[in-house]
């Protein structure tokens with residue numbers, strides 16, 4: 001299992017930030033070519049991204065590139081000019097329909113054919129952050145074999161519908177829920193919106209936990225200092241791991257005796273809870289957290 005808890009952005013035209021990010025213990029870095037880069041600096045950003053991809057050691061970190069909007073005329077050159085660096089995936093911003101993903105897919109296919117790379121080798125990721133994108137979230141989630149996640153962008157979404165942002169986020173709750181449900185219905189991952197608060201760790205922690213509780217697998221962020229808080233929010237606690245381990249052990253013991261539903265520590269347990277516990281253990285193992293052996 002590959003963890004995608006933390007997804008850190010940095011402007012593609014900042015070699016310094018890319019270099020810093022490569023040295024971090026972060027799950028995913030996103031070198032940006034879209035809104036984080038001024039129009040006059042797109043070419044330079046593409047060059048510094050290829051250079052970073054070719055020469056920096058990112059360790060275990062996945063390397064994604066965010067291209068420009070799939071309806072414009074920049075995204076083709078974004079892909080063509082960064083393909084030589086072989087990023088792990090391309091993030092597509094402002095995806096509003098399945099056709100937006102497919103338009104990018106056709107360019108990826110052409111580029112893969114040209115460089116002789118495995119067809120479909122490059123992952124793609126769809127940022128859902130428009131009103132149309134939220135309405136079409138399920139068709140987007142199913143639009144391509146190479147799509148590994150939907151990501152929800154609350155700031156652009158709020159701008160698109162004319163909502164006013166609050167810390168509590170009631171104005172984006174529907175869209176945030178729609179995106180995670182669509183992703184899970186299609187069997188792919190969901191990454192939550194970023195927290196723009198650069199001062200309060202508490203606001204970030206609360207926002208991260210809220211996303212995890214909704215079913216999100218990870219969260220986007222824009223500053224290295226957010227990474228650790230996000231990991232803590234998405235990693236199961238020692239208590240959750242221990243509970244899951246006891247539950248799975250009890251389940252296995254009951255299976256041997258032929259009981260499907262059983263009483264575990266005062267609560268009825270059946271398959272969905274066993275699966276949830278198995279997921280907790282898988283995440284704990286992937287994060288190198290200890291999973292104690294437990295007897296039923």
Ligand code: COA
Pocket residue numbers: 008009010011016017018020021032035036222223224
């Ligand atoms: N990735 C990697 N390193 C980063 C970083 C990021 N996203 N944000 C900050 N850093 C580095 C800085 O370079 C600095 O290191 P240095 O002093 O050795 O150069 C250190 O972390 C502390 O940075 P700080 O001074 O707190 O922030 P800043 O004022 O330099 O930058 C932002 C603030 C918001 C401009 C910056 O965090 C950033 O560019 N974030 C990403 C924005 C982005 O990509 N937006 C588009 C997607 S939504």
Ligand code: MG
Pocket residue numbers: 035093153156
């Ligand atoms: Mg944006």
